[in-house]
Amino acid sequence: AQSVTQLDSQVPVFEEAPVELRCNYSSSVSVYLFWYVQYPNQGLQLLLKYLSGSTLVESINGFEAEFNKSQTSFHLRKPSVHISDTAEYFCAVSDLSTGRRALTFGSGTRLQVQP
Amino acid sequence: GAVVSQHPSWVICKSGTSVKIECRSLDFQATTMFWYRQFPKQSLMLMATSNEGSKATYEQGVEKDKFLINHASLTLSTLTVTSAHPEDSSFYICSARDWSSGTFRDNEQFFGPGTRLTVL
Numbered sequence: 001a002q003s004v005t006q007l008d009s010q011v012p013v014f015e016e017a018p019v020e021l022r023c024n025y026s027s028s029v030s031v032y033l034f035w036y037v038q039y040p041n042q043g044l045q046l047l048l049k050y051l052s053g054s055t056l057v058e059s060i061n062g063f064e065a066e067f068n069k070s071q072t073s074f075h076l077r078k079p080s081v082h083i084s085d086t087a088e089y090f091c092a093v094s095d096l097s098t099g100r101r102a103l104t105f106g107s108g109t110r111l112q113v114q115p
Numbered sequence: 116g117a118v119v120s121q122h123p124s125w126v127i128c129k130s131g132t133s134v135k136i137e138c139r140s141l142d143f144q145a146t147t148m149f150w151y152r153q154f155p156k157q158s159l160m161l162m163a164t165s166n167e168g169s170k171a172t173y174e175q176g177v178e179k180d181k182f183l184i185n186h187a188s189l190t191l192s193t194l195t196v197t198s199a200h201p202e203d204s205s206f207y208i209c210s211a212r213d214w215s216s217g218t219f220r221d222n223e224q225f226f227g228p229g230t231r232l233t234v235l
Contacts, residue, residue: 034223036226041229041231042228042229043119043121043208043226043227043228043229044159044208044210044226045226046223049223090158090159101147101212101224102149102161102164103149103159103161103210103224104161105158105159105160106158107157107158108157108158
């Protein structure tokens with residue numbers, strides 16, 4: 001079964017500093033990869049996704065993630081964070097071999113941007 | 116487009132009662148919906164896959180008789196927590212896949228805003 005590891009439960013960072021949130025998944029079979037953001041007491045919002053093609057994917061608000069098949073990683077990065085980026089970030093994997101397309105989520109990383 | 120709603124957004128009930136949570140796809144058809152549960156400061160755990168017109172598929176360890184799922188139309192799935200107990204208190208989130216075009220759009224799941232259940 002697929003598993004997703006987000007090593008950092010919390011990442012404190014100062015405003016305008018760069019940040020990287022790490023995500024590794026267990027299986028090297030064909031997968032779709034996603035990053036979701038969750039604000040307090042709200043549902044999940046898709047930040048970005050990798051389905052195929054270019055291994056570097058970007059979101060409209062400055063985040064990017066790079067799919068690394070050999071390292072089974074999909075780390076999320078932003079060169080300069082804002083206070084408004086404070087939220088919980090979840091990495092998720094859809095294992096194409098199962099056919100169900102259900103998502104397996106990592107444990108989440110709380111990004112805390114400080115002024 | 117691709118909006119998913121949940122009702123209610125929060126509910127408080129007494130132990131032993133049943134609670135129904137609705138998940139609706141507002142502007143697309145969803146043959147498949149997923150139900151997740153999220154405990155405080157934890158990740159989302161898949162409970163079951165809801166398929167329109169057929170029985171739901173439950174994950175290991177999830178009691179199908181306790182968490183009743185009905186997906187009677189292409190836009191509505193319901194989760195009923197029967198005989199709820201305090202340990203069922205959680206944040207329940209549904210997601211749906213867009214089947215409107217005859218294929219699943221963008222291989223993406225669209226999430227509802229969640230329902231916070233508190234059982235006293």
